[in-house]
Amino acid sequence: MWKIADTLELELPQDKLIRRLCTTLSGYLDQSQIDACIHAYEFGAAAHSGQFRKSGEAYICHPVSVAISLAEMRMDVNGIMAAILHDVIEDTPVTKKELATQFSEEVAELVDGVTKLTQIDSKSKSHAETQAENVRKMFLAMAKDLRVIMVKLADRLHNMQTLGAMPPEAKRRIARETLDIYAPIANRLGMSNIRHKLEALSFEVMYPRRHAVLKNAVKKARGNRRKIVDTIESSIKTRVEQAGLPSEVVGREKDIYSIYKKMLNKKISLEDVFDVYAFRIFCDNVDSCYRILGIVHNLYKPIPGRFKDYIALPKANGYQSLHTILMGPYGVPIEIQIRTHEMHRMAESGIAAHWLYKSEDDKSEKFQARANEWLRDLLEIQKSAGDSLEFIDNLKVDLFPQEVFVFTPKGGIIKIPRGGTVIDFAYAVHTDIGNACVSARIDKQLVPLQTKLENGVTVEVITASWARPNPLWLNYVVTAKARSSIRNYLKHFKQKEAISLGRRLLEKELQAMQLHLENIDDERIQAVLKVTSMHSLDELLEDIGLGNKMPFLIAKRLTQDNVNGAIKLDDNLQAQKSPLIIKGTEGMVINLAKCCRPIPGDPIIGFFNPGKGIVVHHYECRNSTEVRKKPTNWLDVEWSQDAVGDFPADLRLEILNRRGSLATIASTISELDSNIENVTVVDQDERVSIDQITLTVRDRVHLAQIMRRLKELSVVLKITRTKA
The missing domain is CATH 3.30.70.260 (ACT domain)
Incomplete structure (x- = not known):
């Protein structure tokens, strides 16, 4: 049959799996491509030789099972090979370079994208940090190639299906991680099939008793409901057929995890959840969807406020459908979803439809485009995230969107999560608009920036060239993009301000010694950088500006012959002659004390506050008495003649x-x-x-x-x- 068939003597589990894989691949790949997959299997089996899973089966069974899942989604040949080899870099001595030589650069990149960061020192990092690094790396690889996440989701699905041999604590940890990260990613990419499987498996592991109780209760309730379901289904079918619209009506079974979540969130009993009878109606085109909506609204009374049109306004993951809730016979609510067959395919497969249905049509391209747009936003967020844990926090915000649709003044539609503010909208339009926004109009009425947006409003953002993000905005924003952009701006703004202030402070001290920073030779600066363990002059100036280093001590080191020698602080007291001139609007590194609130014209004094810069107090402020006893901590400051502001x-x-x-x-x-x-x-x-x-x-x-x-x-x- 295939090459592999000639070499099989004993029917081992891995042999059965590779046969199954080849059978599935033969449905859409040619023989040379199947041979390439078999070569990957032989290479992977040799690399994993002697390795076994906790269940006792040969390790190679796991990657082949992952490849079978992807083959059922019609993944291309390189994606299948990457799935078979996805653990070789992590668990065997094989390197990325070897994979590139044996197969191709593309396969090596895909495997590397899925591989965990084995070089992380897990002793110095918590499990959360290690996992955050892994997820961050995976998203970077995803941004280059979406097949990385396909392999990773299939890998996670098989791991969840084979958790049996793991210790209970590890099972729960993996299940929690799956619910927190991987199931929402599958949802965000529109892959509801994989998402439901991951959620069901995780729920069973996390809460085995709750799962068993619910499963039995659902099984019992199902029989009693059959008659009502058949009556409603028959009524809908008859009416739709009378209108001459080809369609298919099916009763929709709620999965156990969805029932559990509804009970938990709405604090209702199983009877109340199971009171809702759910149906899906599939038809041929969009026009038929709206016509069928009219038919069912004539058949049963719609419940006000419970209609959603996801066809005109699709969800962020591309999901399209009409949702309505009606009051049916016997006073029971009926939930109906109306969509085309193509929309249903996309809803089940999401980004996988790009491979699964590519031969039939290219409409799956829009899913690819949506996913890429989301990944571009994530890439922007990860660049500005301080560390991996911050990135994960931002990611979680982005993975659970409940959208609100608002309009730009030109009629464009912008989606933001429910609870989003004008600031979130501004950053959704463009980062530069978010950074420069000062006010906004909602439906032509002026509103504050922290105003929460509602569906259907028109938002016009007012910007100014002098404006900059306010740290208080972090209390209002809900989108990951807005939060990371504000943090990133403030971090770099503070750094620039600190360098500028540090230079002014150092120049002031050097001027008292009749010197300028530009006149000091580079060798002496490098020597001082070495002594202070700094990598650059800007880093040293930033440290001075933040109050971590005293400017007159650095000035002394730059001017004395022995850079490493001790410094007499008494000499410095005579050196401080000219005060530092401030305007009070310098930014984040010169702060006006809240205890005495100095204003232009007041006699003032400045104190170094490590990490924050200079705090300016009124000369008569009681809080300044203690600090004034330490001469190295304060400096003379004066208001500038042209200080302006409120x-x-x-x-x-x-x-x-x-x-x-x-x-x-x-x-x-x-x-x-x-x-x-x-x-x-x-x-x-x-x-x-x-x-x-x-x-x-x-x-x-x-x-x-x-x-x-x-x-x-x-x-x-x-x-x-x-x-x-």
Whole structure:
């Protein structure tokens, strides 16, 4: 029959599996390609020789079983070979280079993409970190070639089917990982067949008793329901046939994990879940879908608010169908899904349809395009993720979307997860728009950026060239792309700000010694970098800007002959002559203290806060007394003459406790071009109320004007500025 048949003497499990694989492959591959797969099998069997699974069977049985799953999806020859060889790099001495020589570069890349990161030092990393690294690497490989995830999902499915011999703790860990990562990935790629299998197997492992109870209860309930199911099915078929629309009606069986999730999420009993009778209607074209929808709505009354049109607005994974819930005979709810045969094929196979049905049509290309678009977004997220665990957190957010559809001003449709805000929308349009957004209009009405979006609204984002992301946005956003983009921007922005401040601080110290940084020779800078264990001058300047290194100590090292020698700190006190000039709007590395809220015009002092930069206090602030005892921790700072912006200031007011007092004060503050940020009632009795007000001012003169006007009001008894 095939070459392999001549060499088989004993019918071992692996022999049966390779026969089955060859039979399946013969349905769509030519003989030379099947021979290539047999060569991969012989190579893999030799590499895994002497290795056995915990069940006792030869290890090669596992990769061949994975290849059979993919062959049933009509995976191409290189994908099948990669499946057979997917464990050789990880579990045998065979290298990627050897695979490339024996087979092809393409097969070697696919195998490498599936291979775990065996070089990770598991002693220095937790299991979560190791697994996160593996998933991250898999996604990078997926972005190059989608067959990587096909092999990985088939691999995970077979592992779940053969968990029997594993210890209980390992079983539960693998099942949890499958539910958290692999089943949602299958769902995101539209592969509902594999997803349901993974979920069912994981549920049985995680909760064996719950699974057994539910399975028995469903089995018992099924018999009692048969008569109602047949009645409804017959009624629908008759009506659709009378309209002359070719279709197929089938009762849809809910899988056990879906029933369990519904019971858990909605806190309802099995009887309530099983009260809903589910049907699918398959027809030939989209026009028929909508006509059949009208027929079933005439047959049974639709329940308001329970209709979803996923044909006009497909789900993120490409799923298309009409969903409606009707009130059927005997007062039972009926859930109906209406779709074309092609939509059903796509819903079951998803990205696999690219291979499975390619010979029939090329409409599966749109699934490929959707998957690639999702992977491009993930690639962008992973580039800006700080570490693998952060990437996994972002991935989980992205794997469970419940979409809201909103419109751009030009009529384009943007999908964002439910609960998404204007900021999420801005980043979904483009990262640069997200970074520069300052406000937005929803249906032509101005709204704050944290406004949650609803279905069908039109969103127009207003941007400004000077705008930048705010760290507070991280509290509002729900999409992984928005979160990772904001984090990435802030991380690099803070780094640039720290380098700029570090340079200013170091230059200030060097100027006191009549020197400039550019005049110091490179050898001396390299020597200081070596002593301070820094790799570059920018890294050293960043460390100075963040307050981790004292600028005058670095200046001393750069100017003294013995770079490694001890430094006398007393000399430095005379060197600090010119103060650092600040504007108060430098960014994240110069912070204005919240305890005393300094404003332009105030005498100020700066303190180094390791990791954060410089914190600026009012000279009279009580909190500065302790720190001032350490001369190495503070430096002289002065406000720039052209400091502009809105700066918060705290006022303590004693006012008459009567109706309208606060309104009078607020309108006076507003008239003087200021804004109230916060009001706190500190104490109150029948006559007097003591309030703490935080307002924004331009400088000390502006604050004095406001305080003078407030003193003139009859309701104000006393007013003072709080500085500590």
